[in-house]
Amino acid sequence: MSEIRLELTAPPHLKAPDTTRRIMWSVVGSLVPVIAAATYFSGPSALLVIGAATAGAVLTERLVGRSGSLGDGSAAITGLLLGLILPAGIPMWMAFLGGAFGIGFGKLLFGGLGQNVFNPALIGRAFLQAAFPTALTTWPATDGAWAALRGDNFALPLLSPNAPDVVTAATPLGLWKFESIPTEIGNLMLGSTGGSLGETAGLLILVCGGYLALKNYLNWRIPVSIFATVAAFAALLHELDAARYPDAPFMLFSGGLILGAMYMATDMVTSPVTNTGAWIFGVGIGVLVVLIRSWGGLPEGVMYAILLMNALVPFINRATQPRVFGHGRDEAPA
């Protein structure tokens, strides 16, 4: 019997089945229906833009990142999410550049997976918004032929895109902000409104994110606190001045709030590790979203709200350290 070569490893000798790889690829999988919906509403342009953003992210990770780090799936998530927060008509090279910038400057510069402070997809989007403000705010209308491109997706880098002969339309938030025109709530929920690729089909995103929450692949406290805060704050403002401030359902289902709350704010790396922290983080995002939308110069504020709260995460973590068993609250470690 002594012929058997015994191994020596440290306890515990059992492991829970979830791995980082499985979590990340599950997130990718849960985005497939969202991408399908974007394609349903925006035609082949959706696939072109999302594909270009993902290619930019994945290629940068492959060239600059640690060897084998593509396998963890996090670069793919960044690319897909970035694609989903871009307009359908944007040239592919811009989407590609955004993905590369998000991974390169948003993640790899900090030390790769787990080290970044800001959500890489939002960094990519913020970069594009600063570099190409017009392209990033040109929203194609959702009617028209399905197969037609929603803009000059194939424009060459650094050349001004051909004047698109597609019809553009304002987003529901833009309509409200600049023209005080409300949008039918049913259209917002189902997705037949203007906006980023992933600003469509709020209900579907809720279902896909809810699946991740059930699997404990995202902290449900973050979207719940964001939605509750936005709803409460918006309802309060609407109560004060219904003509100026939209009601809570509109606030919840318009713009990128649902996608942002479900998929970007819940990025594990850039959100608090404590549950108390998750509540604070969510409330902070909710307040900032309503503030920016109501009084900021831009119609939409989810991106900046999340990025601002990302910056606060280390402080939130420090302030919400758990009280250790058998120690008083006052003697919590510094």
Add this chain to the structure above:
Amino acid sequence: MFLRRSTFRHGVHPPDTKHLTEGVPIRRMPFPAEIVLPLRQHAGKPARLLVEKGDHVERGDKIAEADGFISVPIHASAAGEVTDIGLWPHPDGSVAMAVRIAVEAYSPQIPRPRIVPRWEGLSPQEVVAAVQQAGVVGLGGAAFPTHVKLLPPDGVNVDLLLVNGAECEPYLTTDHRVMVEYPERVHFGIRVMMHTLGVDRVVIGVEKNKPDAIAALDATKPSDLDVSVLPLTVKYPQGAEKMLIQTVTGEEVPSGKLPAHVGTVVQNVGSIAAIAEVFETGYPLIERVVSVTGPAVRNPANLIVPVGTKLRDVLEFCGGLTEDAAEIVLGGPMMGACQPDLDAPVIKGTTGIVGLTHAETKPREAYPCIKCGRCLEACPVYLNPQQLGALAQAGRYEEMEQRRLMDCMLCGCCSYVCPSNIPLSQLFALGKAGLRRQKEHAA
């Protein structure tokens, strides 16, 4: 009480995999050809040697004496001749002084009568002395001398005896089988402890995955004692002393303090049965129940094994190991240590011998920490393993101590849940050992 708690906060749910042996009745294993008895089998000072090479010993004879109060004697678990006294592989992974006894063939192996006196009429002090002389230690794994727990420290009032029948480690079924097969013995041991400690309330905590044990203990409850059986939620580490106390009383044992400071004494159910057994039979603690289980063991069983039997002999009696055997773990798979050497013996604290195959032990790919927070949700003492792990990897041990590393019980919950497979509890074990060494050097 309607909303009586049945568990603690946090913790993890590994598959309990007790089906291999939970229905297998306890059997006695035959005496092996050789017994090896390390002098260090308990927490506290090792025992002092009493025999010499060449001595003949009867089963139950004392071969080493308790060295001080926090120490217990060691008794020969079989009749035979002392063939050697020297260093021998110890199940903690080191080598330690041990007495080797060639077991006498054809011996009836009958101990001398009444080595341990009857308990009737003994004063609490005499019971404490008798339990120490019988060599009884906690059989739940830590092997803390039992008699020490029978004497609460001065100035504290103990009013609750908590009997730990949680057995929350996967695979292990020794406590389970003892409760099912010897419930009267458990109640008798409780009676002795109540008499000695002067407590009048007893709660037996048993995880709900052992309904037959709960039923057996309930059915044999003596009518004259205030004993209740509390079914507990199946969750690891429910059987950790502090978690069990929190579950039953709602109180947290202050850091660095004993359970007695919250008026409670916790005793493992197997140890209580051992107290009963030594008074019933008059024999000292020379054998114990061991679960020999796991997918790498051909015929899993619950065995009464003479203390000092080599792991090799126990495994052979259970049909040997399968082809794909990879690891032998002593104790449960969450906290138990791997054995490098099957010549190491079963000692008083050996709860189980778990054989794991390559399927369970295959190395998993490690990823960077993604700050998912699962370790914080798992830690039963509310530490921040994520932060402690980052500090450990940076070698910042002093900061780890400030962040309460010493409160870590090394239960392994954080490592178990970590999706990035960061060896957190291993890092913490190293950190704790390093800090302890630093203190010793400073002192």
